[in-house]
Amino acid sequence: xxxxxxxxxxxxxxxxxxxxxxxxxxxxxxxxxxxxxxxxxxxxxxxxxxxxxxxxxxxxxxxxxxxxxxxxxxxxxxxxxxxxxxxxxxxxxxxxxxxxxxxxxxxxxxxxxxxxxxxxxxxxxxxxxxxxxxxxxxxxxxxxxxxxxxxxxxxxxxxxxxxxxxxxxxxxxxxxxxxxxxxxxxxxxxxxxxxxxxxxxxxxxxxxxxxxxxxxxxxxxxxxxxxxxxxxxxxxxxxxxxxxxxxxxxxxx
Amino acid sequence: xxxxxxxxxxxxxxxxxxxxxxxxxxxxxxxxxxxxxxxxxxxxxxxxxxxxxxxxxxxxxxxxxxxxxxxxxxxxxxxxxxxxxxxxxxxxxxxxxxxxxxxxxxxxxxxxxxxxxxxxxxxxxxxxxxxxxxxxxxxxxxxxxxxxxxxxxxxxxxxxxxxxxxxxxxxxxxxxxxxxxxxxxxxxxxxxxxxxxxxxxxxxxxxxxxxxxxxxxxxxxxxxxxxxxxxxxxxxxxxxxxxxxxxxxxxxxxxxxxxxxxxxxxxxxxxxxxxxxxxxxxxxxxxxxxxxxxxxxxxxxxxxxxxxxxxxxxxxxxxxxxxxxxxxxxxxxxxxxxxxxxxxxxxxxxxxxxxxxxxxxxxxxxxxxxxxxxxxxxxxxxxxxxxxxxxxxxxxxxxxxxxxxxxxxxxxxxxxxxxxxxxxxxxxxxxxxxxxxxxxxxxxxxxxxxxxxxxxxxxxxxxxxxxxxxxxxxxxxxxxxxxxxxxxxxxxxxxxxxxxxxxxxxxxxxxxxxxxxxxxxxxxxxxxxxxx
Numbered sequence: 001x002x003x004x005x006x007x008x009x010x011x012x013x014x015x016x017x018x019x020x021x022x023x024x025x026x027x028x029x030x031x032x033x034x035x036x037x038x039x040x041x042x043x044x045x046x047x048x049x050x051x052x053x054x055x056x057x058x059x060x061x062x063x064x065x066x067x068x069x070x071x072x073x074x075x076x077x078x079x080x081x082x083x084x085x086x087x088x089x090x091x092x093x094x095x096x097x098x099x100x101x102x103x104x105x106x107x108x109x110x111x112x113x114x115x116x117x118x119x120x121x122x123x124x125x126x127x128x129x130x131x132x133x134x135x136x137x138x139x140x141x142x143x144x145x146x147x148x149x150x151x152x153x154x155x156x157x158x159x160x161x162x163x164x165x166x167x168x169x170x171x172x173x174x175x176x177x178x179x180x181x182x183x184x185x186x187x188x189x190x191x192x193x194x195x196x197x198x199x200x201x202x203x204x205x206x207x208x209x210x211x212x213x214x215x216x217x218x219x220x221x222x223x224x225x226x227x228x229x230x231x232x233x234x235x236x237x238x239x240x241x242x243x244x245x246x247x248x249x250x251x252x253x
Numbered sequence: 254x255x256x257x258x259x260x261x262x263x264x265x266x267x268x269x270x271x272x273x274x275x276x277x278x279x280x281x282x283x284x285x286x287x288x289x290x291x292x293x294x295x296x297x298x299x300x301x302x303x304x305x306x307x308x309x310x311x312x313x314x315x316x317x318x319x320x321x322x323x324x325x326x327x328x329x330x331x332x333x334x335x336x337x338x339x340x341x342x343x344x345x346x347x348x349x350x351x352x353x354x355x356x357x358x359x360x361x362x363x364x365x366x367x368x369x370x371x372x373x374x375x376x377x378x379x380x381x382x383x384x385x386x387x388x389x390x391x392x393x394x395x396x397x398x399x400x401x402x403x404x405x406x407x408x409x410x411x412x413x414x415x416x417x418x419x420x421x422x423x424x425x426x427x428x429x430x431x432x433x434x435x436x437x438x439x440x441x442x443x444x445x446x447x448x449x450x451x452x453x454x455x456x457x458x459x460x461x462x463x464x465x466x467x468x469x470x471x472x473x474x475x476x477x478x479x480x481x482x483x484x485x486x487x488x489x490x491x492x493x494x495x496x497x498x499x500x501x502x503x504x505x506x507x508x509x510x511x512x513x514x515x516x517x518x519x520x521x522x523x524x525x526x527x528x529x530x531x532x533x534x535x536x537x538x539x540x541x542x543x544x545x546x547x548x549x550x551x552x553x554x555x556x557x558x559x560x561x562x563x564x565x566x567x568x569x570x571x572x573x574x575x576x577x578x579x580x581x582x583x584x585x586x587x588x589x590x591x592x593x594x595x596x597x598x599x600x601x602x603x604x605x606x607x608x609x610x611x612x613x614x615x616x617x618x619x620x621x622x623x624x625x626x627x628x629x630x631x632x633x634x635x636x637x638x639x640x641x642x643x644x645x646x647x648x649x650x651x652x653x654x655x656x657x658x659x660x661x662x663x664x665x666x667x668x669x670x671x672x673x674x675x676x677x678x679x680x681x682x683x684x685x686x687x688x689x690x691x692x693x694x695x696x697x698x699x700x701x702x703x704x705x706x707x708x709x710x711x712x713x714x715x716x717x718x719x720x721x722x723x724x725x726x727x728x729x730x731x732x733x734x735x736x737x738x739x740x741x742x743x744x745x746x747x748x749x750x751x752x753x754x755x756x757x758x759x760x761x762x763x764x765x766x767x768x769x770x771x772x773x774x775x776x777x778x779x780x781x782x783x784x785x
Contacts, residue, residue: 003611004548014555027565030574051484072484073575077583078707085569123437124444126466129781130491130572133535136441137561140554152440169784171388171465172444175436201484206398206409207469226491228571 014141018230019237029089029228033075035064036083046081049074052194052201055083066091066223067197089228092235093245095191095218113186114160114240117149120190121159121183125176125212126169126202131193131226135163143229150236156182161239162216163232167195167202168209180216188239191218192232194225220245267294273335276507276718282335286342294340295321295357302326303338304650305637307747308364309732310372312401317344317374319351321358322719322730324656336656337719353379360637363755371472373397386464390418398472405472423458424450432766436465439770443780449761449769456769459761461754466784474744479505479579479713479733482741486731490748490782491572492535495528496724497731497748497782498577503658504720504733505579509713515702517581522659523591523697524582525722526690528573530598531560532725533641533687534605536777540680541612543774544621552608559601567594581707591701595694602691609684622676626760626772629674636756639749640727642776645682646674652723664696676775683777712739724749726779750782 016023037060038044044062047055054068055075062083076082122135138145139152153159156179164176180189189212194200196212204210212218222235237243263271263284270285286294299305303323311318321340342351353376354361365376366385373395376382383389387396397403422431435446444465450458470489474482486501487494499521506513513521538553565571567590576582612618628638633646643650651668653661669685671678717734727749734743753776760772 003614007552007607007611008548011552011555025562027562027567027571030565030570051481070484070488071570071574073569073583077575078578122441124442124466126468126784127443127781128488128491128494129443129779130494130574132441132443133492133572137554137558139441140558141551142555142558154438154440156437166466167468169466169468171391171467172436174391175444175465179437201481201488202468202470202473204408205405205469205473206403206407207405207467207472225488225574226572228565 011141015144015147016142016230018233019243023089023230028230029087030071030224031085031087032066032069032091032223033064033083034086035062037061042081046075046079046083049079052198067221068194069223070194070200070225089224089230090234090243091224091227091231091246092220092222092238092243094238095213095221114188115242117151118161118236118240119151119153119159120161120163120236121153121156121179122163122165123172123176123179125164125166125172125196125215126208127166127193127195131165131195134226134229135165135192135232137229138232143233145233145236148233148237149240150233156180157184159183159187161188161190161236163190163192164196164212164216164218165192165226166212167199168212168215170207170209173209173215176212176215188219189216190220190222190235190239192222192235193227194223197221197223200225263294264297266290267297279336281337281339281719283339283341286340289352291340291342291352292354292357295354298323298338298340299357305358305360306728306730307745307752308361308368309743309745310368310374310399311734311743312346312372312399316346317349317351319343319368320732321354321361322732326650326655349373350375350377352377355379358637359635360752360755363751371397371399373400384462386467388462388464390415398469403472405469405475420448420460420462422450423460424452426452428452429457434769445780447761447769449766451766454765456762456764456766459758459769461757463754463780464784466781468785470785471744471746474741477741479735479739479741482733482744483577483579485744486746487574487577489746489785490779491574492532492779493528493724493726493729493782495524495573495577496722497729497746499525500720500722500724500729500731501733502577502579502720503722504718504731505713507718507720508716508733508735509579509710511580511708511710513581514705514708516585516704517706517708518659519697519701520582520586520706521577522661522664523694524568524573524576525659526693526697527560527564527594527598529725530602530687530690530694531557531564533683533690534560534601536683536774537605537608537680537687539774539777540622540676540683540771541618543771544618546612546615546618549608549612549615549618552604556601556605556608559597563594563597563601567591578707580710581705583707585706588701591698595698598691598694602688605684605687612680619677621768621771622680622775624673624675625764625768626676626679626775627674628756628760630672632756632759633674636759637752638727638756639752640724641679641682641686642753642756642778643727644668644670644686645678647672650728652721652728656721658722660697661693664693666693666696676771679775679777714739717743726750726777726782727753746785748779748782748785750778750780753778754783
C-alpha cells in the first residue's frame with residue numbers, strides 16, 4: 001500500500017488550470033475547420049468535399065457549421081486549396097431554437113440555479129464510444145471536473161444536467177425519455193458530439209434520429225466528433241453560467 | 254487446383270461445385286453445399302480444424318446466398334490449403350427456411366438470430382429466435398429491414414414500447430428474483446441491459462440484451478459510395494476506429510485491386526499498434542476503477558490521456574479519425590515527428606510497467622480478479638472467441654499471425670497467452686499486449702520505406718471482398734460488395750465484440766453480484782462495436 005502513496009506523490013499535480021488559464025498543450029483538441037472569404041473567381045470546390053454538409057457557400061464566403069463536422073479532414077488533406085484549421089475548444093453554444101430543440105426551457109439567465117454545483121447524469125444514446133471515453137476523461141487527474149463543483153451522478157433523480165451522447169438510436173428513445181422525465185426541475189440537457197446534434201453520419205434513418213433534440217429538449221450543444229474533454233467542460237461551464245458561449249456566426253482563430 | 258488438398262477431398266455427396274479464386278497471394282475456396290447437406294458439409298469443414306468467422310447473408314434478385322466463412326486454424330497446415338473457405342448455401346427467395354447449423358458451429362448462434370431478425374429468415378432447429386436486434390416490445394413482427402425493398406431513410410412510424418413486456422425468466426425457485434441492470438446504469442457506461450437471475454448472493458443466470466445502440470450501419474451503408482462507407486466503418490466504434498477503418502479499406506482495395514504504397518502499409522501497422530496501446534491502457538484503467546482502486550485508476554487515466562494527446566498532436570485527431578483512406582493514408586508524417594512520438598511511447602510504456610508492478614503486488618486488488626469470471630479453454634474454442642479474452646483462455650489466435658496483412662510478417666512480436674481464463678489472466682494479457690504493441694511501434698520506424706502514402710485509383714467496379722484486421726478487441730472482418738455502378742450493395746461487419754459478448758454469460762454466471770462490474774470491466778468489450 002505504501003507503494004501507492006509514494007508513486008501517487010511522485011506523479012504530482014497534473015490538473016489543468018482551465019478555465020482560469022487557457023490550456024494549450026498539443027493534442028488536447030482535434031480542432032475545427034475555419035471559414036474564409038471566397039477569392040475572386042473562386043467557386044470553392046472544397047465545399048463539395050465535405051461529406052456531411054458542414055461547409056456552405058454564401059455569396060462571398062465559405063462558411064463552417066461546426067455542428068455537422070465529423071473530423072474527416074477532407075477539407076484540409078488531399079485538396080490543393082485547403083481550409084485553415086483552428087485549435088480551439090470553447091465550442092459550446094445554446095441550442096438553436098426551432099428544428100432541433102423541442103422546447104428549450106432556457107430563459108435569459110442560463111446558469112442562475114446552477115452557479116455553485118452541478119450534478120450530471122450521462123446517457124449513451126447510441127454513441128460510438130469515443131464521446132463517452134472523452135466524458136470519462138473529465139474525471140481523470142488532468143481535467144478533474146470535481147475541482148469545478150461538477151459531479152457525475154448515477155441517478156437522474158439527483159441530476160441537474162442530462163449529458164447525452166450519440167445520435168439518438170431508436171431503441172434508446174424510451175430509456176432516454178424516462179431518464180429525462182425522472183429529473184427534478186430546474187433541469188438542463190447538454191448534447192455532446194456531432195451525432196447528438198445532427199445525427200452525424202448515422203441519422204436520420206429508420207433506426208436513428210437526426211440528433212437527440214428530437215427526443216428531449218436540448219439547451220446547450222457541444223460540437224466535435226468527439227468533442228475533447230475541454231469542450232465538454234466548456235459546455236458544463238456554460239450551463240452553470242460561468243462561461244461565455246462561442247460567438248455565433250463562424251469560427252475565427 | 255489439385256494442390257488444394259482440403260477442397261480436393263470434399264466428399265461428392267456434400268458438394269458438387271467447388272471454385273477457387275485467387276486474390277493476390279491468397280486463395281478463396283468456395284464450396285457450394287448440396288441441398289440438405291449443409292450440416293454435414295459444415296461438420297466436415299469443422300473436423301478439418303477450420304475456424305468459423307461468421308455468417309454473411311446476401312439477398313440477390315432471385316435467391317438467398319448464405320456464406321459461412323472459415324479459415325484454417327493452424328500454421329503449418331497443408332501445403333496449398335486455401336486461405337479462406339466459404340461454404341455457400343443458396344435457395345430461391347421464396348424459400349426462407351434454412352437448417353440451423355448451431356449443433357455443428359456453436360458460435361453461429363447470434364449470427365442466425367441476427368439474420369432471423371433482420372432478414373426474416375427461419376433457421377430450423379435453432380432453439381431461441383426472436384427479440385434480438387429488434388426488440389420485441391417496440392417493433393412489430395415480420396419487419397425485415399435488411400431486405401432489399403426496405404427504405405432505410407424513412408422512419409417506420411412512431412412506436413410505443415409495450416409497458417407489459419417482461420423479459421423471459423429462466424430460474425423458478427422459492428425466493429428467486431431477477432435483477433435488471435441498464436440500459437442506463439452506473440456512472441459513465443455504454444447502454445446495454447443485463448438481467449441477473451438469482452436466489453440470493455450468486456448470479457445463476459446472466460442474460461444480456463443488446464442493440465439498444467443499433468444504428469443499422471450495415472443497412473444505411475447500402476447505396477452509398479465506398480468513401481462514405483469508410484466514414485461509417487471508422488465511426489461506428491470510435492475506440493477502435495483505425496482498426497475497423499483499416500479492415501474496410503482493405504476490403505475495398507481488394508475489390509479495386511489497388512496497390513497500397515509500401516510506406517503507407519508500414520505506417521498503417523504503426524498507427525494500428527498505437528491505437529491498440531491506447532485502447533488497452535484505457536481497459537486497464539477501467540479494471541482498476543471497477544475494483545475501486547482509485548490511485549491506480551488515476552495513474553492509468555493519466556497514461557491514457559497522455560496517449561490521446563500524443564495521437565492528437567501527431568495525427569490531428571485523438572482517436573485517429575480521418576487517417577485511413579482508400580489506397581493508403583490521408584496524410585504523411587515527418588521522420589522527426591514519428592521518432593519523437595515513438596520516444597514518448599517508450600516513456601509511457603515505462604510508466605505503465607511501473608503501474609503493473611505495483612498492481613501485481615496489491616493483494617486486495619488481485620483478490621477481486623483472481624478466479625473470477627472464468628472462461629475455460631474448451632468454452633473459448635467452442636464459442637470461437639477472439640482477441641485478448643481468447644488469449645487469456647489459452648487460445649492464441651491472432652490475425653496478424655494467422656492471416657498476415659500489412660507489414661506484420663516483418664516484425665517480431667509476442668502473442669501473449671495465459672491459461673487460467675480469469676480476470677487476472679485477462680489483465681496480464683492486456684499488459685503484455687500493450688508491451689508488444691509498443692515493441693512494434695519501435696521496430697516499424699527502422700527502415701520505413703520512402704515514397705508516397707496514397708495510391709490514386711480509378712473508381713472501383715463490381716466485386717466483393719473480405720477485409721480483416723486484428724482490432725484491439727480481436728479479429729474484425731468487413732465484407733463489402735459493390736454493384737456495377739461502384740456503390741455498396743452489401744456491407745457486413747463481424748466485429749470481435751459480437752463474437753465475445755456471446756460468451757459473456759459463461760463468465761458472469763456462478764459468481765457473486767459484487768463481482769459483476771469487475772467481470773464486465775475485465776471483459777472490456779464494446780457495446781457500440783457489437784450493436785453497429
